[in-house]
Amino acid sequence: MPRLKPRPLAATLFALFAVPAAQAQEVVKIGMAGPLSGEIAHLGKALENGAVLAIDDLNARKLTIGGKKVTFKLQSEDDAADPKQGTAVAQKLADARVNGVVGHVTSGTTVPASRIYNQAGIPQISPSATTAVYTRQGFAGAFRVVANDAKLGGTLGRYAVGSLGAKRIAVIDDRSAYGQGVADEFVKSARTKAQIVDREFTNTKATDFSAILTKIKAKKPDLIFLGSMDAVAGPLLRQMKALGMPVKLMGGDGICTDALPRLAGDGMRDGEVICAEAGGVDASREKAVAEWTKRFHDRFHSDTQTYAPYAYDAVMTMAAAMQAAQSTQPSRYLPALKRVKHDGLTGTIAFDAAGDIKDGALTLYTYKAGARTKLEVIR
Template sequence: MLFKTKFIPLAIALAFAGSAGAQEVIKIGHVAPVSGPSAHLGKDNENGAKMAVEELNAKGIKIGGKPVKFVLVLEDDGGDPKQGTAVAQKLVDAKVNGVIGHLNSGTTIPASKIYFDAGIPEISPATTQTKYTQQGFNSAFRVVANDAKLGGTLGAYAVNKMGVKKIAVIDDRTSYGQGVAEEFVKGAKKAMPGVQIVGKEFTTDKATDFNAILTTIKAKNPDVIFFGGMDSVGGPLLRQMKALGIKAKYMGGDGLCTESLPKLAGETAVPVVTCAEAGGVPPELQKNMDDFHARYKKKYNMDVQLYAPYVYDSVMTMAAAMQQANSAEPAKYLPVLQKIKYQGVTGLIEFDAKGDIKDGSLTLYNYNNGTKTITSVIK
């Protein structure tokens, strides 16, 4: 009997201790193209998500009074819409608590309906196609400015600041590429109704030979060529543009505006590029962004390519909504996410009724002999 009276309290104590120490697992899905031509950008996004989750777990966060552990469920959509919807369904089946992604508009838009139907919040750190948040899905958010602002601002900048009068446009036929190119033309025409669109050509997001369309454009002698697409195509296109002796300036959206562009274009071929990143911080907040870049480089021994800070902030914003709601259940934290105000490294994150970031910034850049330099930050 003496043995039993000592044993029972010990067993109860051990069981209680185990229960108290148990962590609730919160699964955050992350989708980006970590294979294919934009793999360098997808890996950059993935690294940003990993940094955020590691830092969240180091803080020992409790939600609903219980210790939690955040776990990333990583998926590769290859930048392909069909693959994007397949991995979206995979994440739904895995019962993730939320999704960060996708990178490309062409994969994000079709996947967003799958998340909406499942009631799972999605924050895209990179999708700029205007349509994404115009589908009526209350689960879809983005932390960067959309193409209407990005392309439109670049179009106005080309006319008002660069003195452009004749424009040629090339897009890669993706949802993103077509969208940003169309908004660029709208912005240019609004700024100067008499601006001439002397050529509209298109390629694909996997093309490598652009001589035919560039020869056609060269004959029209444009002041600027605007490319709607990613750096993996935009870089080689610029290289061939230079080889053909085309003197026009070269512009593009955020997909072009990467650290890898000079290498993809040939180091000496990038003195005349103007592009915009769908985000950016004013000078008073630049230290936060600089600190993130330094931490990223120390951890991964490489520079941020493009959207890693926005991925990091997307994860942190979602986690903040869960903490404020005292629940990681999508139905419970989604209303909080819709009204969130989170101060991230990229600035204040707050969404409008459609899920677009309020007062989204743009950062204009030029490349000078292969070096990417900020021209201005525009609200």
């Protein structure tokens, strides 16, 4: 038997410490849930892409949390903006033991999904769900990085009567948690100085509004408020034009998208639509957001839509809390998330006791020459 050569000291030390070094790494799974199919898939995909950019930026930093090198990974799931599918997706993410969830996109999926994340002890930050119900449930891990419907609908109501001088208003909502919620808040605010001449209901998949609009036209409103999404607003605008209704259409963030002119075809007049999105960038942030938007376009060759930057900020805020707590475990970084003050892309992100963003901004827009045009940012 040949004599074995002594093993070099360096090789011996490598063998002893290689396995522990390999173990001192951790994959941090961030769940992402939104509509990647269906009528508003363009919104869900934009938010998913915003989260992807955040994951890329975090991994480029080669972070160490709690003495371990961490790699962030996005687990993205399609809830199709359907509450039933949303709960199935939430259970899937809970079973996968994700470290946190960014989502859901719509209010109608966010609320039922939040119950599952709460039971599993998984923190959840929605980048876009605005229904006040979400954070009023008292769940410790429920947060959002945009203003809620109470502020959104109330602000639009005051703007309708104060700045636009609306006196006779018709209201349509799609009976979703978001649509009904923002419409209810709008009515509360607007009816103090204007008459609500009609309130009609539709659904999120409707495309024929001739009966509703004919009834509304007879009431001679000077403004219509729509609580729904851009997929509903587009055909509604086309049919308003066909019926000869030169009336302003107002809505919340659901209709306030870059895709609305395309969905409306030739049905939109300049200045006809007034809308607001929950969120807003002050002048000091505009350059950074513009640079980020260019990077988004270069990477994905698509529009950011409304909330992609907030999905980015939601991921980064969650990671900031993990760094502050020096732990990626939900129960350990949750207290840090409640106290977080993150200098985000869209502004400073901190939460109140309910999980709502503090000092949330709203941005008012109209459309001119087929492009969304900012009117003003309100806090």
